[in-house]
Amino acid sequence: MIVRRLLMAALACAAFAAEAQPADPALDARLRKLESELRCLVCQNQTLADSDATLAGDLRREVRALAVAGKSDAEIKDYLVARYGDFVLYNPPVKSVTWLLWFGPLLLLLAGGGIWLLLIRGRRSRQDTDAPAAAAGAPEDDVIARAKAALYEEP
Amino acid sequence: MKALRYLVPLAVFTVLLVFLWVGLSLDPREVPSPLIGKPAPAFDLEQLHAPGKRFATADLKGQVWLLNVWASWCVSCRTEHPLLMQLAKANVVPVVGLDYKDKPADGREWLTQNGNPYSLSVIDQDGRAGIDWGVYGVPETFVVDKQGIIRFKQIGPVSVESLEQKILPLVRALQKS
Numbered sequence: 001m002i003v004r005r006l007l008m009a010a011l012a013c014a015a016f017a018a019e020a021q022p023a024d025p026a027l028d029a030r031l032r033k034l035e036s037e038l039r040c041l042v043c044q045n046q047t048l049a050d051s052d053a054t055l056a057g058d059l060r061r062e063v064r065a066l067a068v069a070g071k072s073d074a075e076i077k078d079y080l081v082a083r084y085g086d087f088v089l090y091n092p093p094v095k096s097v098t099w100l101l102w103f104g105p106l107l108l109l110l111a112g113g114g115i116w117l118l119l120i121r122g123r124r125s126r127q128d129t130d131a132p133a134a135a136a137g138a139p140e141d142d143v144i145a146r147a148k149a150a151l152y153e154e155p
Numbered sequence: 156m157k158a159l160r161y162l163v164p165l166a167v168f169t170v171l172l173v174f175l176w177v178g179l180s181l182d183p184r185e186v187p188s189p190l191i192g193k194p195a196p197a198f199d200l201e202q203l204h205a206p207g208k209r210f211a212t213a214d215l216k217g218q219v220w221l222l223n224v225w226a227s228w229c230v231s232c233r234t235e236h237p238l239l240m241q242l243a244k245a246n247v248v249p250v251v252g253l254d255y256k257d258k259p260a261d262g263r264e265w266l267t268q269n270g271n272p273y274s275l276s277v278i279d280q281d282g283r284a285g286i287d288w289g290v291y292g293v294p295e296t297f298v299v300d301k302q303g304i305i306r307f308k309q310i311g312p313v314s315v316e317s318l319e320q321k322i323l324p325l326v327r328a329l330q331k332s
Contacts, residue, residue: 041291044183054256055291058282083289085189 031064034073038063038080039088047090188289188308195222195299196287200277203254203262210251210277212303219329221250221322222297223273223313224285226257227265229293235312239272242318248326252276255285255293298322300329 032049040051040059048056048063059080066076080088092098190196199211223239225232242250252273254262259278266276279285288297298307307325309317 041186055282058256058286062283062286082189083286084291085186085289087186 027064027067030073031060031067034067034076035060035063037090038077039090041084041088184292185310186291188305190289190305191308193305195297195303195305196284198277198279198284198287200253200279200284203252203259203266203276203278205275206259210275212299215249215251215299216303217301219248219301219326220274220299221248221326222253222288222299223250224253224255224288224290224293224295226255226293227261228257229255231312232294233269235294235314236269236272238313238315238318240270243272247323248330249274253279253284253288253290255279255290256282296322298325298329301332 035049036047038048038059040046040048040053040056042053042055043051046053046056048059062079063076066079071079077089086092086098092101094102195212197212199209202208202210239250242248250273252275254276256279259280262276262278266273277284282290288295292310294312296309296313297305300306306329307321309322313322
């Protein structure tokens with residue numbers, strides 16, 4: 001009888017400890033990282049971790065509940081995307097509508113490179129026609145000669 | 156070739172201008188819902204005016220209905236309230252109210268003061284049903300068709316325009332189908 005009572009007391013203590021012990025540093029760290037990758041729908045330029053909006057609080061509660069229930073980060077993100085769309089993700093997924101977003105900078109880089117090449121080529125061909133001698137022999141001498149000529153030329 | 160030197164930057168500038176123009180006319184607060192065209196998330200909640208009695212989304216299967224998310228603390232709900240009252244009077248479509256993150260007593264008090272346009276209201280005190288429906292800015296209004304599919308979502312207060320140009324024509328079309 002006493003053993004049983006002791007056992008009950010121990011169980012009650014354990015249950016109380018489990019309830020009053022949210023201190024799980026690993027889980028906290030994981031949630032903080034996950035929440036910093038999610039957007040708060042109310043203050044749209046804040047992450048779920050930073051926002052004080054009530055909805056952000058509710059969503060943090062849901063995210064924590066899902067994490068405690070053993071869901072993976074990807075599953076938690078899917079849960080939110082199913083309700084709020086890709087907008088909740090700070091890191092948008094690569095799909096046909098986001099191609100411009102993901103590959104646009106590369107396109108711009110390529111276009112810039114192309115324009116640069118064209119300019120270089122145009123300059124080179126102009127130099128070639130201006131001073132065909134520059135290509136042959138000592139180019140420095142030629143440049144110095146031209147500079148001198150320009151300097152000492154009488155107006 | 157010479158003309159190209161001026162035309163190319165002009166073309167680039169025009170494209171930029173179009174992007175900026177379209178960008179400015181978009182409302183960043185209106186996030187398109189991924190739930191459009193999907194089955195309405197089911198809930199089974201206690202009714203605001205009949206404690207103990209419940210309402211489930213399945214109860215309205217076979218009917219076109221509106222879900223209006225409101226709360227007594229919601230300021231812009233007051234803007235759309237007269238329109239909802241008119242809609243109720245016209246008796247075109249059942250409107251279910253989702254009293255979102257509100258104290259039931261406050262919700263009832265608010266409806267007594269301002270009039271109750273809802274066929275019935277349910278209590279979503281912890282906001283779980285709201286999250287399932289992707290609610291982030293109260294008021295929000297959803298159109299659900301006979302098969303229980305969400306067909307339209309209005310974020311923010313219903314206006315005369317949105318009611319007459321979008322919601323009511325859609326409701327009529329869905330009721331006929």
